Amino acid sequence: xxxxxxxxxxxxxxxxxxxxxxxxxxxxxxxxxxxxxxxxxxxxxxxxxxxxxxxxxxxxxxxxxxxxxxxxxxxxxxxxxxxxxxxxxxxxxxxxxxxxxxxxxxxxxxxxxxxxxxxxxxxxxxxxxxxxxxxxxxxxxxxxxxxxxxxxxxxxxxxxxxxxxxxxxxxxxxxxxxxxxxxxxxxxxxxxxxxxxxxxxxxxxxxxxxxxxxxxxxxxxxxxxxxxxxxxxxxxxxxxxxxxxxxxxxxxxxxxxxxxxxxxxxxxxxxxxxxxxxxxxxxxxxxxxxxxxxxxxxxxxxxxxxxxxxxxxxxxxxxxxxxxxxxxxxxxxxxxxxxxxxxxxxxxxxxxxxxxxxxxxxxxxxxxxxxxxxxxxxxxxxxxxxxxxxxxxxxxxxxxxxxxxxxxxxxxxxxxxxxxxxxxxxxxxxxxxxxxxxxxxxxxxxxxxxxxxxxxxxxxxxxxxxxxxxxxxxxxxxxxxxxxxxxxxxxxxxxxxxxxxxxxxxx
RNA sequence: CGGGAUGUAGCGCAGUUCGGUCAGCGCGUUCGGUUCGGGACCGAAAGGUCGCUAGUUCAAAUCUAGUCAUCCCGACCA
Numbered sequence: 145x146x147x148x149x150x151x152x153x154x155x156x157x158x159x160x161x162x163x164x165x166x167x168x169x170x171x172x173x174x175x176x177x178x179x180x181x182x183x184x185x186x187x188x189x190x191x192x193x194x195x196x197x198x199x200x201x202x203x204x205x206x207x208x209x210x211x212x213x214x215x216x217x218x219x220x221x222x223x224x225x226x227x228x229x230x231x232x233x234x235x236x237x238x239x240x241x242x243x244x245x246x247x248x249x250x251x252x253x254x255x256x257x258x259x260x261x262x263x264x265x266x267x268x269x270x271x272x273x274x275x276x277x278x279x280x281x282x283x284x285x286x287x288x289x290x291x292x293x294x295x296x297x298x299x300x301x302x303x304x305x306x307x308x309x310x311x312x313x314x315x316x317x318x319x320x321x322x323x324x325x326x327x328x329x330x331x332x333x334x335x336x337x338x339x340x341x342x343x344x345x346x347x348x349x350x351x352x353x354x355x356x357x358x359x360x361x362x363x364x365x366x367x368x369x370x371x372x373x374x375x376x377x378x379x380x381x382x383x384x385x386x387x388x389x390x391x392x393x394x395x396x397x398x399x400x401x402x403x404x405x406x407x408x409x410x411x412x413x414x415x416x417x418x419x420x421x422x423x424x425x426x427x428x429x430x431x432x433x434x435x436x437x438x439x440x441x442x443x444x445x446x447x448x449x450x451x452x453x454x455x456x457x458x459x460x461x462x463x464x465x466x467x468x469x470x471x472x473x474x475x476x477x478x479x480x481x482x483x484x485x486x487x488x489x490x491x492x493x494x495x496x497x498x499x500x501x502x503x504x505x506x507x508x509x510x511x512x513x514x515x516x517x518x519x520x521x522x523x524x525x526x527x528x529x530x531x532x533x534x535x536x537x538x539x540x541x542x543x544x545x546x547x548x549x550x551x552x553x554x555x556x557x558x559x560x561x562x563x564x565x566x567x568x569x570x571x572x573x574x575x576x577x578x579x580x581x582x583x584x585x586x587x588x589x590x591x592x593x594x595x596x597x598x599x600x601x602x603x604x605x606x607x608x609x610x611x612x613x614x615x616x617x618x619x620x621x622x623x624x625x626x627x628x629x630x631x632x633x634x635x636x637x638x639x640x641x642x643x644x645x646x647x648x649x650x651x
Numbered sequence: 652c653g654g655g656a657u658g659u660a661g662c663g664c665a666g667u668u669c670g671g672u673c674a675g676c677g678c679g680u681u682c683g684g685u686u687c688g689g690g691a692c693c694g695a696a697a698g699g700u701c702g703c704u705a706g707u708u709c710a711a712a713u714c715u716a717g718u719c720a721u722c723c724c725g726a727c728c729a
Contacts, residue, residue, distance in 0.1 A: 150690080152690080154663090160723095162722080162723075163722085163723095166722085170662085177720095177721080181719095181720075181721095233728095236727075236728095237727080237728075269729095298729095300728075300729080302727075302728065303652065303726080303727065303728090304725095304726095304727080304728090309729085310728065310729075314729080316729080363729095371729095382729095383728095383729060384729085385729085386729070418729075419729085420729055421729095422729055453687085453688050454687090454688095455686085455687045455688085456687090494687085494690080494691075495687085495688070495689085496688090496689060496690045496691075497690060499689075499690075500689095500690050501690095503690095512688065512689095514688050515688090516688070517688090524688075526689095532689080533689065535689085617725090651728090651729090
């Protein structure tokens, strides 16, 4: 066995990380590029993951009293212009609707016609249009807090796109809250950040660092931006969720006022927070291997796939009878308050081929059931968190009794693997030369997977941050919330610093 | 939007230098047979106006111009 095993995905992560990423998506049949530049078609396997993300997050939002609503896709240009920083941040990437109809030119083509007096912007985010509604909904402190979320699509006209990570149109949720007290609004942004972190870690098995963005990385119009940052397998950081404290910026521009207990009118304090289909990109890049997708059970479209194995009709009947007897019991098993999601794959294609399709799709547990298993009342189990040849025969009852703990174990392993990866690629760097080498690939022409997170001192000067970005394309991903007071010297200018921040290359 | 690369069957590619049986290969698909507990084998078949549009030429996948798309690097960004 001197020959290397053939991997299902080629190139491998090591050979060409970004090609590997695209091949994983193709092989798992999650999504594809569409005929519209920069936009993706999310196929059933990918959409099903999104539905699971929605379902679980939605529940978490509702638990803290948030309600869902829906606001228009179009934002009048005049609304958008109200918040100056906001305009600066998004103006360059807005799709704008200027006409309302098409007219036949009599030669087989259509001309745009019916010009609008005021152009409509396709929402890149909805603070301004939601703010307009909120200003009508709120008049008294008794109306507060107001907590609204919407599941929607947004458009940001990006120059360079990548499936799930950055597409022109993407799906997300955006929550918008209004409060009478500044501290209450700030507290809500951290509550949301904790929800995101918990969701990422418990469901996506994605270890994240909770932190605050520096001024230059803030959401346009926000006073503070909190974020969760995760490390991908190419050691780059991916911002996976954000929560913004907007102060009174948007309440002033949208005129969101309320009468307080003393009867005086005040501007309210607002927040906004969101996660997007980018989470699916994070999921892929954090866990998948050279055989394709690896899905954490809590978010997988299917938990278990059953693959019947037989060589003749007699065996086929035996095997199928066994499985059909076994299925209802499996279906009744509950998994974290949900039903176990089982796929019985009885398509007429070879077992090996089926097996590899499900490996590439990342299903946590594969069960091969053949005549030998029927005779022994057992099943042959393979786990996606282990090597594809590493399979075990266990009794059917043992499987039934333990399937939930197997899934939990897979979830746990995937999380731990990602956590260890992040930890072993995070370094306390205190010397600029060391820092420079850390972020410089050995071969510039073919930059290999290199770097990681540098946990280093920063004096707080925006100029140091900017210079590092210019030189190395490395940015401060966040100032971690749990950072401790520590005296040190800024990695760039050697001025005094009191805390460390995370530096990394990012998506 | 700047620099680079690529575009040939569902997927992965060869052929382009030097225009002339070059429209091919592997995988996949369909059919038939043999197999059968770790991506099976044999045989047959289907499938492409060579990204698109002009041009040069007796003749273009091949040369020229334009155009579109994708990927990589940069700027921008969740």
